[in-house]
Amino acid sequence: MISEVENNLYRITLPMPFRLRHVHVYALVDGQDVALFDTGMIMPGAFERMDSDFKSIGLSVESIRDIYLTHVHTDHCGMAGVIQEKSKAKIHLTGVAHQIHAHFQDADNLIAQARMFYARHGMSGPDVEAIVEEIEDMRSRIPGFTVHSFLQENEIRRFGGRSFEVIFTPGHAAGHVCFFFRDEGVLLAGDHILPYIAPSLSPNIHDEDFQPLGSYLESLDLIEGLPITTLHPGHGNAFSGIDERIREIRAHHTIKKQALHKSIGREPRTTYNICAGIIGAAAANWDDWEKFMALNETYVYLQALKKDGAIQENVSAGVIHYTSTG
Numbered sequence: 121m122i123s124e125v126e127n128n129l130y131r132i133t134l135p136m137p138f139r140l141r142h143v144h145v146y147a148l149v150d151g152q153d154v155a156l157f158d159t160g161m162i163m164p165g166a167f168e169r170m171d172s173d174f175k176s177i178g179l180s181v182e183s184i185r186d187i188y189l190t191h192v193h194t195d196h197c198g199m200a201g202v203i204q205e206k207s208k209a210k211i212h213l214t215g216v217a218h219q220i221h222a223h224f225q226d227a228d229n230l231i232a233q234a235r236m237f238y239a240r241h242g243m244s245g246p247d248v249e250a251i252v253e254e255i256e257d258m259r260s261r262i263p264g265f266t267v268h269s270f271l272q273e274n275e276i277r278r279f280g281g282r283s284f285e286v287i288f289t290p291g292h293a294a295g296h297v298c299f300f301f302r303d304e305g306v307l308l309a310g311d312h313i314l315p316y317i318a319p320s321l322s323p324n325i326h327d328e329d330f331q332p333l334g335s336y337l338e339s340l341d342l343i344e345g346l347p348i349t350t351l352h353p354g355h356g357n358a359f360s361g362i363d364e365r366i367r368e369i370r371a372h373h374t375i376k377k378q379a380l381h382k383s384i385g386r387e388p389r390t391t392y393n394i395c396a397g398i399i400g401a402a403a404a405n406w407d408d409w410e411k412f413m414a415l416n417e418t419y420v421y422l423q424a425l426k427k428d429g430a431i432q433e434n435v436s437a438g439v440i441h442y443t444s445t446g
């Protein structure tokens with residue numbers, strides 16, 4: 121489905137096999153040329169859907185000159201390679217996003233890193249294998265592509281007569297950016313701020329110094345300071361009243377972090393044990409993806425609590441354990 125959401129800015133809604141069931145990409149049109157923001161996911165019929173949507177407004181996938189990526193999650197960058205092959209489009213993303221994308225192209229290394237990371241956080245046997253399978257699946261959905269340029273913080277990019285700013289918003293993913301059309305007050309937010317759910321946060325397994333929650337909250341502050349009229353997200357409807365949504369998301373994280381803090385006592389436990397304790401009996405109904413996301417979320421809050429000095433980390437036999445300092 122395609123609709124013009126701002127003057128010469130179109131939203132195309134593409135299918136996704138899981139969770140939110142759809143993802144939006146945005147197309148800035150200048151005559152016969154298109155700049156595409158995110159690409160949607162590789163899955164049967166998605167490319168054809170995009171092409172026929174473009175044809176309904178007198179364009180095609182081949183009209184795409186530039187592809188700007190908010191981040192390199194499968195649902196946002198999956199089709200970049202196929203579109204580039206068809207259209208010769210130039211692809212632009214941040215240096216950090218590019219590094220993550222490069223890790224995804226190196227299967228053996230990625231899997232070895234994932235095994236090590238999750239084992240250190242207390243997972244073993246079939247649980248690690250389930251995570252490896254999830255990562256393999258993600259990997260298969262992110263084919264390679266050629267990068268034309270790296271996006272720089274706060275730089276202004278132009279396309280046709282329009283200009284937009286690159287706002288660095290790491291958190292939901294390392295290397296995430298939003299694109300801000302200051303003249304119109306329009307923000308293409310990717311997955312930084314969503315209307316119905318708090319965007320998930322997960323570790324960068326290649327960089328344990330990355331603080332997902334701390335970075336995410338700082339990135340929210342940054343967006344709060346911008347004169348935004350309309351926010352167009354990667355999933356769900358466009359909305360105004362950004363400040364209220366930002367307050368809700370902040371409150372969500374405060375509550376979840378405090379709840380997690382309360383569950384940590386004097387007895388040393390791993391991320392995995394703490395997570396399993398929180399999910400409890402509900403785990404029986406969860407699929408591997410949900411467990412993977414829950415473990416990642418637990419990791420994210422633990423890192424934030426550690427940074428606050430509220431919990432302490434000890435490593436024994438290569439496994440990390442946490443205890444409360446209070």
Ligand SMILES: [Zn+2]
Pocket residue numbers: 191193196292293311
């Ligand atoms: Zn995402």
